[in-house]
Amino acid sequence: MDNGASTSGPVSASGLGPISQLRIGDLDIGFADVGPAGARTVVLLHGWPYDIHSYADATRILAGAGYRVIVPHLRGFGTTRFTSAATRRNGQQVAFALDVIGLLDALQIEDAVIAGFDWGARTANVVAALWPERCRGLVAVSGYLIGSPRASASPLPPAAELSWWYQFYFATERGRSGYDRYRDDFARLIWRTASPRWEFDEGTFARSAASFANPDHVDIVIHNYRWRLGLADGDPAYDDLERRLAARPTIAAPTITMEGDANGAPHPEASAYRDRFVGPYEHRVVEGGVGHDLPQEAPRAFADAVMDVDRLTPGPSERVEAHVGA
Numbered sequence: 001m002d003n004g005a006s007t008s009g010p011v012s013a014s015g016l017g018p019i020s021q022l023r024i025g026d027l028d029i030g031f032a033d034v035g036p037a038g039a040r041t042v043v044l045l046h047g048w049p050y051d052i053h054s055y056a057d058a059t060r061i062l063a064g065a066g067y068r069v070i071v072p073h074l075r076g077f078g079t080t081r082f083t084s085a086a087t088r089r090n091g092q093q094v095a096f097a098l099d100v101i102g103l104l105d106a107l108q109i110e111d112a113v114i115a116g117f118d119w120g121a122r123t124a125n126v127v128a129a130l131w132p133e134r135c136r137g138l139v140a141v142s143g144y145l146i147g148s149p150r151a152s153a154s155p156l157p158p159a160a161e162l163s164w165w166y167q168f169y170f171a172t173e174r175g176r177s178g179y180d181r182y183r184d185d186f187a188r189l190i191w192r193t194a195s196p197r198w199e200f201d202e203g204t205f206a207r208s209a210a211s212f213a214n215p216d217h218v219d220i221v222i223h224n225y226r227w228r229l230g231l232a233d234g235d236p237a238y239d240d241l242e243r244r245l246a247a248r249p250t251i252a253a254p255t256i257t258m259e260g261d262a263n264g265a266p267h268p269e270a271s272a273y274r275d276r277f278v279g280p281y282e283h284r285v286v287e288g289g290v291g292h293d294l295p296q297e298a299p300r301a302f303a304d305a306v307m308d309v310d311r312l313t314p315g316p317s318e319r320v321e322a323h324v325g326a
Helices: 052-064 093-106 119-130 158-163 165-170 173-181 183-194 202-213 217-228 236-246 270-276 299-311
Strands: 019-024 027-034 041-045 068-072 112-116 135-141 255-260 281-286
Touching (some): 019 093, 027 052, 027 093, 041 093, 041 119, 052 202, 052 299, 093 119, 112 119, 119 135, 135 299, 165 173, 173 183, 173 217, 202 217, 255 270, 270 281, 281 299
Parallel strands (some): 041 068, 041 112, 112 135, 255 281
Antiparallel strands (some): 019 027, 027 068
16 A cells, blocks of 8 residues: 555444555554545554454444544554564554554544553553644543553552563563463453453454464563563653653543443552543443453443544534444
């Protein structure tokens, strides 16, 4: 595909349609592009260890309501590939956010509602904080997740540290080797502990697990967690941006934060980050045994939040009207 061009495919049974590829800098990014090309845009960002299929149903709902929905494979996942073996496999938070900005630029999208969970929520936070003009609205599961190695250096109480066991595992070479060898088993364990009441079937898991076969997956995951703990260096070119993020900047974009009532993954209380959102704001708790992968477990609630936050920021173009039951 030529830089700046997009293939906007029809909605498939999975909700995502065909996957397009677009070279942006050192990456060849794979992404679903669903809905009318000229419509108001939503960018949906997945987490770890998940993939774009967390948004299959939410994409179908949003595209049915008239939105253009962009769902990229994060670096290290799915069909997103580095174009050179010499490029450092960097998993720090700014790198993911710059990938999103690069994708918006290449697709000539001025701004979008940006939404995500887990790594995707952190990336959406970073985009909203550093490039507010590109973020028309924000939906973030588990709220404000911007961090820094310095902040992570402060120890937590033992019970809290226990929930982050895999970070310490990944700090070792045994952990790197173990994750590489057992990445599907590892992901399945995380899914079950992070969403203890989600009865996903093997087909659902296998569909996402295919994305972990990416040749850069292990390097990106390990660097991400080691960087957070101050055990791996980031890219010096990003130092100024990371210093800004370390100051915990506020976010002015209209925001809805969300939490499932059965999220088994470590996550902050909503009161801990309320002051970081200084624009129109709402926090929603989704009930019914909803865990960490909220967009996949409660797609209607997630899609409604995206459309509701978009209504807070009307642009010069005609507003998209949501079609209930799409």
